[in-house]
Amino acid sequence: MVHLHNSATGQIEELKPIRDGVVTMYVCGPTVYDVPHIGHGRFVLVFDILRRYLEHQGYKVVHVSNITDIDDKILTRAVRENLQPSEIASKYEAVWWETLEMLNVLRPTSVPHATQYIDEMLGLIQELVRREMAYVSVDGVYFDIAKVSDYGLLAHQTLDSLRAGARIELNENKRSPLDFVLWKITHNERWTWNSPYGRGRPGWHTECVVMAQDLLGESFDIHGGGADLAFPHHENERAQAISLGHNFASIWVHNGFIVTGGEKMSKSLENYVTLPELVGGSDPRSYRLLVLQAHYRSPLEVNGALILDAARALMRIDSAIERYRRFANQVSYTPQPNNAMIEAFSKHMDNDLDTPSATAGIFAAISRMNGLFDVGEVDQGLAIGCGIVELVSVLGLAGITDDLTIPSEVTELFQKRELARLKKDFQTSDELRKELLLRGWVVEDAKSGGILKPLREV
RNA sequence: GGCGGCGUGGCCGAGUGGUUUAGGCAAGGGCCUGCAAAGCCUUGUACAGCGGUUCGAUUCCGCUCGCCGCCUCCA
Known part of the structure; x- marks a missing residue:
């Protein structure tokens, strides 16, 4: 049974899908006004891992993640780059x-775009106005948070303490500083839509409510995003949905931040790193492994040295899998995974996605498998190796170069070296080994003979 | 000011009232090897400080110090 921490209750709760065998999950996606940074990468990886695990457990996962393609930041950027806002967004x-493809992240099953939902958003806004949950002011339509009795649920604060801490500029047109805009009336701007309230554009908090409910229904299982989205974004989404009498999300899942030098990574500081920079410089799986080795709700330190550490750890996984395959090719049966290890893995993952323990289990299995192969316990080693392959794949860590082809000149050089080595002509064999290394191939001499492996740069 | 979290061995990072105190990387030693690589074995005796509860606390409680996040756009 999968259990997840619910930000709404502060408890770890059992995931009880509304529909048997189907998990409906909405994850707040990016506003596309700039290159994604490693913080985006974390939330994407966390929810990709959750999804892959749920699918591995036999669930069909309906995974919706939006693209916010209308926002003030996009307009600002459009001016700066002298492009249309829609051009910036695309x-x-x-x-x-x-970038997500490089990270081996599965595409969501649906990717709604905010601009495709303007009519639906207006419909929702009108309904909120009709129910007197929202009011029309001179510069827009605002949601009246005072009408929601448990407003502050996700912030874990009372209305009074939220009010006391509010740092929002006072706005004469709002009843409470915490009221948020549903429809922003903007004249003389190029990217606006008609509405009963005047030309303008929708507020950010409305789009996710509309898109989530359109694609997943009035109630769905998981709503996720980064920790900073809990308040006010998710709070406000929820306020709108429950104002219509809908249950909305059952479990709210929020991932922790990326920190560098102990501080939250942000654009205003110099600790800002873009995702393409990070994953382009090395094996993109390194970042995924780094994310896996920390719990998703904890802050996570990321820097170049740690990425290198992860890359080395990945080599351990890859060479273990290569070793498994060599042994698997030598037996006449298809290995089956060791059950105990799969069960232990699931037990950890079921516990609020305890990926650190789950990955630790994989590394422990690697040691065991290697030990078994070392002493000739091939069958047991194969069962464990088979489990390793399965679990590595569930976590999205499977190597990209699994089915590699060896160029014929490399094979030739390799065979020459084998011969030289048999003749104990170590000088020649060492030269050929160097030659192969220059071509990107490593030779490891095992008892049974040389093994050719692609060179992995760290 | 309000709310929440954290301080673990060289680094990252889990976890737990006491049996073997994860895991990764790095470091030392050993085995294997023509050399290497890979692999295996092994070492490090960590839990901010001060009190308290307890037979026993890194793990529970209190206080102190330090750090961070949210309360505004933000993954």
């Missing part, structure tokens, strides 16, 4: 998907 959305 440009950075393209970068977004390219």
